[in-house]
Each structure stands twice: as C-alpha cells, then as structure tokens.
Amino acid sequence: xxxxxxxxxxxxxxxxxxxxAGGIALGLRQLPLEKIPAAGVLAASFFVxxxxxxxxxxxxxxxxxxxxxxxxxGWAAFPALFVGLxxxxxxxxxxxxxxxxxxxxxIALPAVIVHYLCWRGVTRSAxxxxxxxxxxxxxxxxxxTTVLVGLSLMLSGDEFIPAAKLVFFAHIPVMAVxxxxxxxxxYLAVEVKPDLFDTLKGAAT
Amino acid sequence: xxxxxTLMLCLALTPLPAAAHKVIASAFPSGDVIEGEVGFxxxxxxxxxxxxxxxxxxxxxxxxxxxxxxxxxxxxxxPVRHIFRADLGAGHxxxxxxxxxxxxxxxxKAAPAPATADPVVEVAPxxxxxxxxxxxxxxxxxxxxxxxxxxxxPLRREIAAYKEHHDLQTVLGGxxxxxxxxxxxxxxxARRRLAA
Numbered sequence: 009x010x011x012x013x014x015x016x017x018x019x020x021x022x023x024x025x026x027x028x029a030g031g032i033a034l035g036l037r038q039l040p041l042e043k044i045p046a047a048g049v050l051a052a053s054f055f056v057x058x059x060x061x062x063x064x065x066x067x068x069x070x071x072x073x074x075x076x077x078x079x080x081x082g083w084a085a086f087p088a089l090f091v092g093l094x095x096x097x098x099x100x101x102x103x104x105x106x107x108x109x110x111x112x113x114x115i116a117l118p119a120v121i122v123h124y125l126c127w128r129g130v131t132r133s134a135x136x137x138x139x140x141x142x143x144x145x146x147x148x149x150x151x152x153t154t155v156l157v158g159l160s161l162m163l164s165g166d167e168f169i170p171a172a173k174l175v176f177f178a179h180i181p182v183m184a185v186x187x188x189x190x191x192x193x194x195y196l197a198v199e200v201k202p203d204l205f206d207t208l209k210g211a212a213t
Numbered sequence: 214x215x216x217x218x219t220l221m222l223c224l225a226l227t228p229l230p231a232a233a234h235k236v237i238a239s240a241f242p243s244g245d246v247i248e249g250e251v252g253f254x255x256x257x258x259x260x261x262x263x264x265x266x267x268x269x270x271x272x273x274x275x276x277x278x279x280x281x282x283x284x285x286x287x288x289x290x291x292p293v294r295h296i297f298r299a300d301l302g303a304g305h306x307x308x309x310x311x312x313x314x315x316x317x318x319x320x321x322k323a324a325p326a327p328a329t330a331d332p333v334v335e336v337a338p339x340x341x342x343x344x345x346x347x348x349x350x351x352x353x354x355x356x357x358x359x360x361x362x363x364x365x366x367p368l369r370r371e372i373a374a375y376k377e378h379h380d381l382q383t384v385l386g387g388x389x390x391x392x393x394x395x396x397x398x399x400x401x402x403a404r405r406r407l408a409a
Contacts, residue, residue, distance in 0.1 A: 039398075039402075040402070041399065041402045041403060041406055044395055044398050044399040044402060045395070045399065047395060048391060048392055048394075048395030048396070048398075048399075051391050051395065052388045052391045052392065055384075055387055055388060055391055056384065056388065059384060091391055091394055091395075092391065095387045095390055095391060096387070099383055099386070099387050100383070
C-alpha cells in the first residue's frame with residue numbers, strides 16, 4: 009500500500025506532493041479545537057494499524073483505517089494521516105520521504121470522499137443502519153486507495169497495470185475486514201457516545 | 214474518547230509481529246560473479262524475480278533472475294558501476310548498486326591468472342587481508358570462499374531482517390510523537406481561542 013521511493017516517475021511524485029499539500033492546508037483549516045484530539049487518536053490508530061501485516065500472496069497487506077478517519081474527520085483526515093505516514097516513513101521506512109505526498113494523497117483522498125458520501129448516512133441513521141454505512145465507507149476507502157495506488161503506478165509507466173490490478177485484488181480481504189471494523193467502531197460510537205459525531209458536526213461544516 | 218483511547222492502547226500493547234513489507238536487497242561479490250538477494254524484510258524472499266542491471270548512465274547491461282531462495286547471480290562484463298533494479302510490483306521497487314572498483318576486482322579475478330585477488334578477501338566484510346594461504350590451490354581457495362559464503366548467508370539475512378525489525382518501543386515512541394504533535398496543535402489552537 010505504501011509506495012516506496014523510486015517506484016514512481018518524478019512528475020507523479022511532484023504532482024502528488026502538491027495535491028497533498030493542498031489537502032493538508034485545507035484540512036488544517038477545518039481542524040477546529042474540538043477535533044484535534046480525535047485527529048490525534050485516529051492518526052495514532054492509523055500508525056498502529058498499518059504495522060499489523062497480513063501476508064497474502066507475494067506481498068503483505070495491512071489495515072489502513074482511512075475510512076474511519078475520513079468519517080470522523082473529513083478534510084482533517086489529510087493532516088492526521090500525513091502525520092502517521094511521516095512517522096512510519098521516518099521510523100520504519102514504510103514508503104519514503106519523497107513519495108510522502110503521493111502516499112498521503114492515496115490514503116487521505118479516499119477518506120475525504122467517504123466522508124462526503126457516507127457521513128450523512130452515519131449521523132442521521134439509527135445505529136444499525138449507521139454501522140452499515142460505516143462498513144460501506146470503510147470498504148470503499150480501501151477500494152479507492154487501491155485504485156489511486158494503481159493510478160499512481162500507471163502514470164509512471166504502462167507496465168504497472170498488471171501490478172495495479174494485483175494491488176486491488178490483494179486488498180479485497182482488507183476491504184472486508186476494514187468494513188467490519190469501521191462498522192463495529194461506528195456502531196459502538198453511535199450507541200455509547202452518540203455525540204461524538206454531533207460534537208464534530210458543528211465544527212465540520 | 215476514553216474508550217477509543219483504551220482500545221488504542223490495547224491495540225498498541227499487544228505484542229504484534231510488526232513485520233514490514235519493505236523490500237530488502239543487496240549485492241556482493243561472489244567469486245567471479247556478482248551475487249545478490251532480493252526479498253521482503255519479513256523474511257519472504259522474492260522468487261523468480263527479474264533483476265535488471267544498469268550501468269551508471271542508465272544503460273541496460275543485462276538482467277538476472279532470482280532462484281527459489283531469492284538469490285541471483287550476475288556475471289559482469291565491464292568494470293563500471295552496476296545498478297541493480299528489481300520491480301516486485303505493487304509499488305515495491307528495490308534499487309541497489311555495486312561500485313565500479315568492486316566490479317573491477319571481480320573481473321580481475323575472473324581473468325585466467327588469478328594471482329592478485331584472493332577470493333577469501335572478498336568475503337571478509339572488513340576487507341582485512343586474509344592470512345597467506347600458501348599451499349592451497351586456486352580450486353581450494355575457491356572452495357573455501359564458497360563455504361564461507363554459504364555459512365555467512367543465513368547470518369547476513371538475519372542481520373538484514375534484524376535491521377528491519379522494529380519493536381514495541383519504537384511503536385510506542387511513534388504513538389508518543391503523534392500524541393505530542395497533536396497535543397502541541399491543541400495547545401496552539403487553545404491559546405489562539407483564549408486570545409480571541
């Protein structure tokens with residue numbers, strides 16, 4: 009999931025960095041005081057979740073939790089996931105510093121898309137339906153991330169197309185797990201602390 | 214929030230096999246060929262993987278394929294900088310290189326009269342001159358070099374895997390950094406709000 013240094017063409021790296029910088033700036037604008045702790049917790053969850061690797065086929069996959077981050081944070085997912093990615097690159101060498109922008113974009117943009125698609129469903133529905141929406145959002149975020157990863161690879165050279173397909177199919181189990189996890193997390197939040205989304209709602213829009 | 218924190222901590226404190234899927238690759242002189250290995254840092258080796266060889270200017274010199282253990286050999290033809298590039302797909306690319314001097318040393322040894330270069334020296338990581346192996350034929354020396362290589366191979370792999378190993382402390386350190394950063398952000402935002 010994390011693209012490493014040297015795998016992408018220079019234009020893609022620069023374009024990704026520019027877009028990610030824009031997303032982070034926009035996210036910081038929409039990160040009010042009330043949201044900062046949630047952003048921190050989700051950044052840390054992402055940081056830890058990405059360390060749990062499940063070997064599948066020739067490579068290994070890991071959870072990303074970007075759907076959940078997107079549902080709660082919206083555009084603020086950009087800075088939160090960026091921090092997680094930055095520390096992973098520095099501490100563990102996941103991805104790399106030059107491709108940080110592309111990786112941030114690939115992971116945070118689906119989070120934002122999911123936020124716009126599913127947030128209403130999550131906040132305005134009864135708990136079971138909200139969980140369903142969240143599960144859909146969690147799975148969708150992974151699917152979109154694999155598509156973006158494939159796109160980044162494709163833009164760097166046509167020979168990557170089979171690899172891009174491989175990324176997508178290898179992540180189908182992750183989509184299922186993430187969907188379940190997001191659904192469970194949102195169900196818990198809606199049941200136990202329904203004001204989690206409400207508190208953030210006023211600040212978000 | 215407390216529950217989320219608790220869940221987070223439970224997740225963090227579980228001793229996880231925190232294996233990365235970072236690509237590790239290296240090349241080293243092995244007799245008159247260049248031997249290299251390509252694999253993932255969790256110990257899985259890349260089998261039947263195409264490794265392309267380029268010189269310092271980006272011109273392609275040739276290619277090699279890894280065997281079932283992730284090892285490949287490449288016979289150099291010119292004493293120039295060799296850049297090895299393996300594309301493992303899904304954004305995993307390994308690039309590693311061998312300097313022109315090292316390649317020249319290998320080529321020097323591949324010459325018919327191997328008078329100067331001692332194969333054992335190539336294996337010693339420190340590059341210290343090997344004790345004089347008088348009385349040993351070239352074949353003996355080559356055999357010794359081969360044995361030493363075989364013996365050190367698992368060690369080399371273990372060291373590579375160990376370098377990539379990150380333990381709980383590092384993970385906790387990362388989480389600490391994240392909380393610290395967001396705490397700082399919270400402080401700045403709170404101060405701004407108080408000032409307003």
